[in-house]
Amino acid sequence: MANNSANGDHQATKKPPPTPSPLRFSKFFQPNMRILVTGGAGFIGSHLVDKLMENEKNEVIVADNYFTGSKDNLKKWIGHPRFELIRHDVTEPLLVEVDQIYHLACPASPIFYKHNPVKTIKTNVIGTLNMLGLAKRVGARILLTSTSEVYGDPLVHPQPESYWGNVNPIGVRSCYDEGKRVAETLMFDYHRQHGIEIRIARIFNTYGPRMNIDDGRVVSNFIAQALRGEPLTVQVPGTQTRSFCFVSDMVNGLIRLMEGEQTGPINIGNPGEFTMIELAEMVKELINPNVEIKMVENTPDDPRQRKPDITKAKELLGWEPKVKLRDGLPLMEEDFMLRLGVSKKK
Numbered sequence: 001m002a003n004n005s006a007n008g009d010h011q012a013t014k015k016p017p018p019t020p021s022p023l024r025f026s027k028f029f030q031p032n033m034r035i036l037v038t039g040g041a042g043f044i045g046s047h048l049v050d051k052l053m054e055n056e057k058n059e060v061i062v063a064d065n066y067f068t069g070s071k072d073n074l075k076k077w078i079g080h081p082r083f084e085l086i087r088h089d090v091t092e093p094l095l096v097e098v099d100q101i102y103h104l105a106c107p108a109s110p111i112f113y114k115h116n117p118v119k120t121i122k123t124n125v126i127g128t129l130n131m132l133g134l135a136k137r138v139g140a141r142i143l144l145t146s147t148s149e150v151y152g153d154p155l156v157h158p159q160p161e162s163y164w165g166n167v168n169p170i171g172v173r174s175c176y177d178e179g180k181r182v183a184e185t186l187m188f189d190y191h192r193q194h195g196i197e198i199r200i201a202r203i204f205n206t207y208g209p210r211m212n213i214d215d216g217r218v219v220s221n222f223i224a225q226a227l228r229g230e231p232l233t234v235q236v237p238g239t240q241t242r243s244f245c246f247v248s249d250m251v252n253g254l255i256r257l258m259e260g261e262q263t264g265p266i267n268i269g270n271p272g273e274f275t276m277i278e279l280a281e282m283v284k285e286l287i288n289p290n291v292e293i294k295m296v297e298n299t300p301d302d303p304r305q306r307k308p309d310i311t312k313a314k315e316l317l318g319w320e321p322k323v324k325l326r327d328g329l330p331l332m333e334e335d336f337m338l339r340l341g342v343s344k345k346k
């Protein structure tokens with residue numbers, strides 16, 4: 001009898017191929033993109049996670065030490081098959097297999113970053129080194145959320161990315177602003193020396209739902225004070241300016257930067273500029289016309305003016321903010337009313 005296999009005809013002996021694991025066809029276990037978000041339990045991070053999770057092809061891993069963030073911000077994703085939450089401090093190395101890293105971990109409110117300045121600078125320097133080491137090992141693209149604070153108390157106004165800044169290297173804010181400047185340096189050195197794909201966003205003041213109620217930042221302070229019927233505390237002189245970006249605009253800008261071809265640094269912020277007195281008056285008008293505005297002491301090295309030049313973001317990313325301060329404040333008020341358990345004060 002002819003041996004079928006001898007003439008290359010394997011018909012008789014051929015076994016069917018092994019059945020692939022059913023997981024191969026599950027959308028949950030075949031993500032196109034595994035994304036690490038450090039600081040993902042915080043304010044901006046948790047909104048970024050919400051947006052990334054909308055895409056069924058993304059698997060999202062959050063690493064956070066809960067210093068200023070909370071599991072509460074991520075509660076709708078806990079237990080989801082495409083989501084993982086790790087209690088982890090970025091000053092320690094992290095071994096995970098990912099394609100993209102959004103590196104946000106760092107306290108952002110001045111009262112929190114000044115609380116333990118040595119830890120803040122370690123988070124910025126050692127934390128960023130660890131995340132760059134991870135990016136290098138697994139070939140991931142990494143985005144750093146730097147800050148407008150790298151411009152310090154700026155002498156150029158508005159601030160373009162080409163401005164090198166006016167930062168006090170030994171002041172009480174230095175753990176944060178110099179920390180972020182070193183983090184930017186590390187990003188570029190890893191890029192030049194090791195070819196790591198980097199993205200740097202310089203974020204300007206961002207506000208929105210889920211900010212910590214007693215976070216200490218100006219928008220959350222004023223809204224909480226207005227809802228509690230307490231005086232709005234404007235720190236002297238009150239003529240200092242900031243430009244406030246709503247968090248949904250910020251998240252869209254960060255994703256646009258990560259997905260595009262530009263390393264940055266690129267300013268992401270809303271150029272609408274307000275003095276702190278103007279902000280207090282707007283909060284009073286929109287939220288509680290009965291509250292007082294009270295002038296209080298300021299802290300050292302408070303930048304006197306801040307407004308992003310977003311020409312690069314517009315031209316290179318096709319991004320610009322959409323939500324005006326006047327429209328964003330009521331969205332934040334709703335969230336604060338729920339969390340404070342209070343009703344409208346009008």
Ligand SMILES: NC(=O)c1ccc[n+]([C@@H]2O[C@H](COP(=O)([O-])OP(=O)(O)OC[C@H]3O[C@@H](n4cnc5c(N)ncnc54)[C@H](O)[C@@H]3O)[C@@H](O)[C@H]2O)c1
Binds near residue numbers: 148
């Ligand atoms: N919100 C803004 O106006 C603004 C402006 C400029 C830059 N940024 C940057 O954006 C990022 C997010 O800011 P945010 O406003 O969401 O602040 P946030 O404080 O709400 O979030 C920071 C998150 O990082 C976590 N974290 C802090 N140190 C950590 C560590 N060592 N290891 C692991 N996790 C750690 C915190 O627990 C928190 O969840 C920060 O990098 C901040 O510097 C924010």
Ligand SMILES: O=c1ccn([C@@H]2O[C@H](COP(=O)(O)OP(=O)(O)O[C@H]3OC[C@@H](O)[C@H](O)[C@H]3O)[C@@H](O)[C@H]2O)c(=O)[nH]1
Binds near residue numbers: 302
């Ligand atoms: O109750 C308050 C709180 C703050 N302020 C003033 O409001 C201005 C903004 O202060 P915030 O604490 O909100 O934030 P800052 O702009 O100083 O720093 C922020 O900058 C960009 C990010 O990197 C950080 O989120 C944060 O450091 C300051 O001039 C401050 O003096 C008040 O007038 N009243």
